[in-house]
Amino acid sequence: MTNLQEDSSTKADRHATRFVPGQPDMWVFVLFESLLFTGYFSVYLVGRIQNRELYLQSQAALDLRFGVFNTIALLLSSWAIARCVQASREGAYRDALRDAFLTIGFGVAFLVSKVLEWGKEIRLGNTFTSNEFFQHFFFLTSIHLLHLLIGFIVMGVAVYQLRSPARRSQQLVETCATYWHTVDFLWVLIFALLYVVR
Amino acid sequence: MSADQVASFYRDETARIRYSMILFNWFGVGLIPTVMLLAMQVRRMAHRTPIMSYSLIACAGGPPCLFLIANMFWLLGSFRPERAPELTQLLNDLAWITFTILVPYLIAQCLLLALAIYWDRQERPVFKMWVAHFNLLVAVALAPAAFTALTFTGPLAWDGLLSFWVKNIAIAAWIVVMGGVLGQSILRQRAEERIAA
């Protein structure tokens, strides 16, 4: 991370004009929503400490491979949408559109793998009502999946914008991208907390 | 009344409760078109925004909806009057309290209408001023009925002077008077439109 930061403070960069990506209004959502999820996470961590053994045993029933695959799928989609924003900023709308569809594709991969994972857990007998850990597991994953589904609508808006020359609004595309990245980084946190934390 | 008394009332008066409530079930919703007519008249008033007519529309749905719930509790109570008295009493309580909640909507309707009329300052107002005063009076008459649950005896109890007689007479008077006033103002509206046309 440090070397990336050093890169960012090169002179050329510092003189570039500063701008807020997308509607500044979307950032209110990003910050508020991450605060809300921080609340959910804190409740989860406190519950976890009070009943370590149960959480550890239940957590062992999760498959880390699903978690890693899902994280990488979402990181890929985030990467694609970031490229999409760059391409559309430079006027390469065909590339931008392709990247937008890639984003949706990786999102669908995440969705499918998530549903498969749920199916697997339910077959193992671990459901929403099984125990406290799985309450949190199903709650956090499904509320996140809801954000992802809304994300598909948001990506629909982005594609709609990119499709026609008359509509193209760089600001809206960036706003949609900001939303999608939010879905991504929330998952990064959920993944760490549900699968890795001991 | 004790649970047994309530239950025996439902047993003895089954038929009366059933038929009267079925009748109310048919016609309770009739209040909605009346309030809608009022809302449309309010729309013609000298206001700058449709807020007052929107408020009346917002008031229109609540009372019939609540009344139907209360109505169902009564009918359920009289459907199998031989059940445990405690259950009949519960249904009876639920019905009466739900019926009581109609009151705030009606009060709000009257107050909003009165306010709308006071604000309707034009050469030939849609409603005359006394209609506003009448609505205020009805609102005041209805207010005590909101506190029915506080006591089982005296004027506030649900069969008491204030909560039952004053309230229901006020509602009946409101329907009759407002029906007349509405009819008049609609006739006038049509006459005016004919002249304008």
Add this chain to the structure above:
Amino acid sequence: MSPLRRLLWNFRNHPKRELWFAWWVMVVFYQLYGVLFFLVTRVQPPPSPAWTTPMIVQWFDARHDGILAGFGIVFLISGLCAPMNALLAYSMRRMSVSRIFGYSYLVMYSLSAIPGMLVMAVAMTVGAMRPDRDPEMIRWLYDFAFLSFSGTMGVFMIGSLVWLVAILIDKNDVFPKWFGYLGLCNALTEVVVAPAWIFQRGVFAWNGAIAWWINMVVFVTYTACFIVLLRKMIVREDFGTGPLPDLPSKPERSQADSVGAMQ
């Protein structure tokens, strides 16, 4: 002019009297709502769904008078919802969007008071009314009250979705877009209360940290935001159909007020 006479004069003649009336009704309603539910009836914050029947009966006994008197006042004032919803519907009418939004919102929210608080008020009143009732029935009324209050989400979820879509596609700039996005947060917290129907204890029960406390914080934030934003909307209102003008600066505004007063 004395303040009272000025107030009366404004009440009769102010060009925005209907808007201000609805706005003040809204402020008063939410204040009373908080006071009645938290202080007079003391039914909020909610007790635990995991309690045993004797504890529930005792809970009702301790609140007997508060519940009966408090919900009496709730009954009396619940009509205040109407001008409040009318104002919200009016905000959508002022936008550049179809009338569908305003009217759907108006009808949805005019019925929302029933699951939102009136059913709870009925169940609580019936529960407190006869302390000698069969404890099992009191327990049923207790569940009925809290589940109807916490567990009815659809109206509020779809309602905030309607409002947020209207805000996002509006071109008249009636509300800032961030409030639309905040509406999405609020709609999502309405989803989160659904587990209250399933769990009798823990963070997802009707008194849980997630299903109640976090949601309450979001709801209060959302409500406070729209009260302030509606006030701004009324100040900016020009009774036209185009974009709402920006908030006038202080001296301009007092001038505009006195012009309004002259008319």
Add this chain to the structure above:
Amino acid sequence: MSGTFNKRLAIVWLVLTAMTLAYIWLDHSADEDGVLKASTVVTVAAIVIALVKVRIIFREFMEVRHAPVLLRRLTDAWVVLMAAFLLGSYFIGSALVG
């Protein structure tokens, strides 16, 4: 211009993915001979890595690095705030449980 941007984004993605894979190693190192064990080190490491990833996503993918100072400070403050909440609830909770 486009080339450097895309290269940079690719590097960012690689770094993020590498950090994700590091979790697998972290997960394996946590258990001794297949016995599950609660571990403060793993917990704190997992949370810190996740927050570092969040910050990278903020700065690079979400382009906060080009944003006005206010937004840059705000997002940084947010990462700190989240860290404080998560680690705080973990440690305070642990202290209370004893």
